[in-house]
Amino acid sequence: MKFIIPNLVCKIKGYELHKFKLNNGKIFPLIYVKKPKKPIVAFKKMYGILIDDLFFKLNNEEQQSAVWHEIYHTKSTTGIKLFFWLPLKKMFIKRWKQYNLNQLEEFDADRHALIKTDLNSVLGLLNKLSGFERKGLIKSNLKNHPSIKDRILNIKSFHN
Numbered sequence: 431m432k433f434i435i436p437n438l439v440c441k442i443k444g445y446e447l448h449k450f451k452l453n454n455g456k457i458f459p460l461i462y463v464k465k466p467k468k469p470i471v472a473f474k475k476m477y478g479i480l481i482d483d484l485f486f487k488l489n490n491e492e493q494q495s496a497v498w499h500e501i502y503h504t505k506s507t508t509g510i511k512l513f514f515w516l517p518l519k520k521m522f523i524k525r526w527k528q529y530n531l532n533q534l535e536e537f538d539a540d541r542h543a544l545i546k547t548d549l550n551s552v553l554g555l556l557n558k559l560s561g562f563e564r565k566g567l568i569k570s571n572l573k574n575h576p577s578i579k580d581r582i583l584n585i586k587s588f589h590n
């Protein structure tokens with residue numbers, strides 16, 4: 431069932447379906463874009479999760495973290511989260527006040543990845559992203575993403 435739309439998108443757009451094995455043994459469809467206009471790594475679209483060559487520069491653990499992060503974004507509860515849960519959190523937790531709701535959603539997605547993998551996997555991913563950024567391969571959109579540095583601090587804070 432979950433393969434129908436990604437399959438269709440691949441057929442229409444000429445992308446390639448990549449069957450990714452999650453660490454729970456389930457197969458998850460990823461849409462591989464060979465020559466994206468903008469670099470992707472892993473990115474959630476309406477019709478599925480896109481990846482490009484940068485995704486394959488991650489090791490398996492980092493890929494797991496990246497995919498679980500994106501899966502969090504695909505959850506249907508996102509609407510409720512954005513309108514109810516995240517505004518409450520922002521109101522009551524001091525260190526969240528400086529962030530907008532989209533940025534808070536990113537922290538939550540990282541936390542979800544942490545729960546589904548482990549600290550090394552998520553930090554490995556964030557460090558690689560940070561390296562990609564230094565090399566100019568990617569650029570975080572700071573309007574809806576916290577900086578990678580803040581995301582690293584956030585993930586570490588769960589282990590203090």
Ligand SMILES: [Zn+2]
Pocket residue numbers: 499500503536539
């Ligand atoms: Zn995200």
